[in-house]
Amino acid sequence: MQIIEANVDGLKRTLKVVVGAAEIEQRLASRIDQVKDSVQVKGFRKGKVPVAHIKKMYGRSLMTEVLQDTIRETSESAIRDRKERPAQMPNIALSEDQDEINGVIEGKKDLAYQMTFEVVPEIALADFGTIELERLSADVDDETLQKSIDDLLKRAGSFEADEGRKAETGDRVTITYAGTINGEAFEGGSGEGLSLVLGNAGFIPGFEEGIVGMGKDETKDVSCRFPDEYSVETLAGKDAVFNVTVTQVEKPVEAKLDDDMAKAFGAESAENLKELVRKQIQGEFDKAARVKMKRELLDKLEALHTFELPQSLVDREFEGIWQQVEAGRKQQGENAEDAGKSDDELRADYKKIAERRVRLGLVVGEIGSKNLVEVTQDEMRMALMEQARRYPGQEKFVYEYFEKTPGALQELRAPIFEDKVVDLVIGKAKVTDKKVSRDELYEQVKAATEA
Structure with missing residues (x-):
């Protein structure tokens, strides 16, 4: 194998690699020797097919495999010998001349290819002892701790029905609703027995706000507008009216912090x-x-x-x-x-x-x-x-x-x-x-x- 340094430009490398026809022929002979015992040809017992016959029938396909292996092995060897680290896999370019390609496959010409790649640069590491850093630390004060405990208790809380209560933000309501756009019902616009916590923004803007102040068994039309970026394109940016009936209002009951x-x-x-x-x-x-x-x-x-x-x-x-x-x-x-x-x-x-x-x-x-x-x-x-x-x-x-x-x-x-x-x-x-x-x-x- 011969390696010719064609170009060095900063981190870029271009090498020309030449593998002699004689070496390629030796590699092909070795490949044929590997497969000869498994080749089956009509008229011959398995493992008894003459090498010349194998070469005649399968030589071109075997040579293609040999050339692929040769390019892989020699390109890796070329880089290894230079003691350089490629940044990425090298780009391999073979001759575009079909006569030359056929000559290589037929074992009459040397295999020549060009490989182009970039190398990882040599890095001179700094003295880390000169680096100055600031390590911040913060203690957990009582106010922060209590807020987290309160949030935890709020999530662990429950709701209880309040018959005479008017719905407030934070309450849980159960509703039945039917929506229309320009007086026409639309898909997904109605529901029955739906529970939602007011203020959690589970619906489009204006819907939950419209329910605030309603009591059990009250019915009301709530007008809202679907956001312009709403996920359902047919509804985006459109005005809708929802006929809402509240069937239950529940007030939040915060959990108490105790051992249980x-x-x-x-x-x-x-x-x-x-x-x-x-x-x-x-x-x-x-x-x-x-x-x-x-x-x-x-x-x-x-x-x-x-x-x-x-x-x-x-x-x-x-x-x-x-x-x-x-x-x-x-x-x-x-x-x-x-x-x-x-x-x-x-x-x-x-x-x-x-x-x-x-x-x-x-x-x-x-x-x-x-x-x-x-x-x-x-x-x-x-x-x-x-x-x-x-x-x-x-x-x-x-x-x-x-x-x-x-x-x-x-x-x-x-x-x-x-x-x-x-x-x-x-x-x-x-x-x-x-x-x-x-x-x-x-x-x-x-x-x-x-x-």
Whole structure:
């Protein structure tokens, strides 16, 4: 095999690889030797077909297999010998001259092909000891704890009928209704014995508000308008009138915090429930603080590492982002941040995001490689279990999906690997601890993630 360096331009490589006809012929002979015992030809016993006959009948198809294997093996060898890491699979280009192709297949000409690829750049890692980070922390105050307890009790509360009560926001009502548009009934516009909690926005705007103030056995016409973006196109933007009869009004009864109620939530006592809720809130605060510090760290890692990016990786990342943008437009319309921008402006913005992701991905990968960071089997097993728990009753299908989809496993592994690298760098950085209030914490998290 002969390798000729045709072009080197930054991270781009173009190599010409030539494999002699004699070597190809040897590979073909070896391939024929592998299959000769299994070839069946009329007039010959199995395993007794002459090599010349096999070559005459199957030589072209076997040669095609040999050439494919040869290109794969020699291209991998060429890259390995150069001690370079390709950013993506190389692009292989064969001659378009049919006579030359036939000559190679017939064993009369050398196999020559050109391979083009980009390499992963050499990355000089920064001194992590020079990185300064701020680690925020917030304590759970009594007001925050009580609000969470109140919300918990509200969700655990019940409703009781009140015969003379006029419906208020927060009450549960049972209704029968029939809707019309321009005096005509429409599909899905009527129902009987429906229960809804007023104020939960379970219906189109104006419907629940129109029921407020009604009592049991009262009937009333409620006028509303379907939103312009309503999911049923035939109803979107149209005015409707619903004839509503209230058959029951129930007022909310908030649960009382006592030991029995606490046990219903899996706690040992009321005090134990408070402690569990406090720990949960503290965990949320700590998670938010980590999000902020991680973003700050990634920003600094990006700024500290400047190198040429493989354009193929940037293009692939950008295409993935742009597909998500277009899918989001179709499903939900344009988001507020993108409103008023041309496609060219949006592409430029998302190209910068793609470049950031590629740069940080390469830096994180290099840090992990240099520091022997690995994701263990136990960590992957825990991540798989967490994914399976999200789909109760379908756990088997979740495991089968990840087992059959290597790309999905890599997506599961990547954030675990990244977090381990982040922890490693934080452990070497200069970290200053700072106490803040809950509101200050979330304000800083918002500012960091929206930057």
